[in-house]
Amino acid sequence: MGSVDSAVRQGLVFFAVALCMAAGAFVLAGREAALCCLAVALAAMVYYHAILWLRHRQVQKLALRIDEVLHGSRDVSFVNCRESDIAMLGNELGKMVARLQRTSSDLECQRQSLSEALADVSHQIRTPLTTMALMLPVLEGEADQRARRRSVRQLEDMLERVSWLVTTLLKIAKADAGAIRITKRDTTPAAIAQRAVQPLLAQLDLHDVSLEMDCDEGTVQLDELWTAEALENIVKNCMEHTPAGGRIRLAAENDALTCRFVITDTGCGIAEGERERIFDRFYSDGSKQPSSALTDDAADAGSARAARGVRDDGRPSGFGIGLSLAMSLVSMQEGTIRADNTSEGGARFTITFPKLVV
Structure with missing residues (x-):
């Protein structure tokens, strides 16, 4: 809206200058020179506003396409801009959209990888914990001391493995986050x-x-x-x-x-x-x-x-x-x-x- 008001003000100034030029031509060269000068000024003003209108349409199209990108559309193209400066802007916006799409795809892949990794971690921890939970009732009712010692060693081994898993996962997380110096x-x-x-x-x-x-x-x-x-x-x-x-x-x-x-x-x-x-x-x-x-x-x-x-x-x-x-x-x-x-x-x-x- 501000750009339209600015164009109107510029047009009024241009029209006032044209009237002054026509008045000067009337005084110096007569009526025909004044009309000719006024016609040229009006033609120039019409051409100027036509260019402004076309540029405004191009900017509106760019704004609509940017709005589509902001609302998640991935099929937006900025290649149809014709005017030089608008075309440059459209080209840069196209690069920005392409980069945003790549970043979005990378984030989606990372999210999927994280989901799979969490499922793997959950499975890796749950499996020995489930085994230990099943072994404990058996251990309580085991009368043979040798069998009890063997079961205790197995439980200790599983606890050690779970502890190693958690420690190693923390180190991997630090490495992924760039926190390892x-x-x-x-x-x-x-x-x-x-x-x-x-x-x-x-x-x-x-x-x-x-x-x-x-x-x-x-x-x-x-x-x-x-x-x-x-x-x-x-x-x-x-x-x-x-x-x-x-x-x-x-x-x-x-x-x-x-x-x-x-x-x-x-x-x-x-x-x-x-x-x-x-x-x-x-x-x-x-x-x-x-x-x-x-x-x-x-x-x-x-x-x-x-x-x-x-x-x-x-x-x-x-x-x-x-x-x-x-x-x-x-x-x-x-x-x-x-x-x-x-x-x-x-x-x-x-x-x-x-x-x-x-």
């Missing part, structure tokens, strides 16, 4: 490796899995805490997929260009089609291959047990978040993780951190 300092590969395996020594002994370590000398600039956290999650994953009597090896190679950690196990390895997916959050442990030494029936049985979340040696499979957290922590330090199999068939994880060459 990476502080690189001079350290050694041996110090990082030792810090990584220290919390797992008792579990490795309990599962009858041996650990070998071979780390190069020298220093490297890494965040020791979070690098050790990443290695710990990978070693834990290897432990969960290595049978009793098996072996895990953690080696560190430190040269002028890179610092590389290589973790191998003597488990059943990783299927070729699953080597990228195992780093996806909440990916099922059913991705692990059955050992080539198993018969087809045994392999089918192992796959069925993995689908139920139970490994062939009776241990529950993982939650599918440890490797995802490891990937996030390594990526924060410009590192990479690659998963493949050794020549003997076991899994191998190679973590590489490039060094800055001055």
Whole structure:
């Protein structure tokens, strides 16, 4: 409305100027010159207001299209604007709408992912809690002391797993929110490796899995805490997929260009089609291959047990978040993780951190 009033005022001023010009022409050159001057002025004024009217229509169309965007329409186009400045405005609005649509799609995908993640977390926590609730009445009525101790150990293991799940999920949430601060300092590969395996020594002994370590000398600039956290999650994953009597090896190679950690196990390895997916959050442990030494029936049985979340040696499979957290922590330090199999068939994880060459 303000633009219309402004155009009217400009038109009145233009008309007053035209009348003054006509009066001057009448005084100086007579009636015909005055009429000619007035006609030219009126024609110019009509043309001017026609341009203003067309521009006003274009602006109204833009306003209507913007209103459609604000009300959720996604089929709005700004490509039909013809005038140069209006066309530029329409072009910029079109870019804005395209970006808003991409942002909206990304938010929808994130909302869907969050919904699925919450469902996965709920399932992962509910399953051991339900099992513990079923075991407690049985434990109360159990007379055999050995059976009672075995049930208590199972309950302790489930509680430990739930605690680890909650702790790891909190770390993942911090990583997603950018709340983890990476502080690189001079350290050694041996110090990082030792810090990584220290919390797992008792579990490795309990599962009858041996650990070998071979780390190069020298220093490297890494965040020791979070690098050790990443290695710990990978070693834990290897432990969960290595049978009793098996072996895990953690080696560190430190040269002028890179610092590389290589973790191998003597488990059943990783299927070729699953080597990228195992780093996806909440990916099922059913991705692990059955050992080539198993018969087809045994392999089918192992796959069925993995689908139920139970490994062939009776241990529950993982939650599918440890490797995802490891990937996030390594990526924060410009590192990479690659998963493949050794020549003997076991899994191998190679973590590489490039060094800055001055």
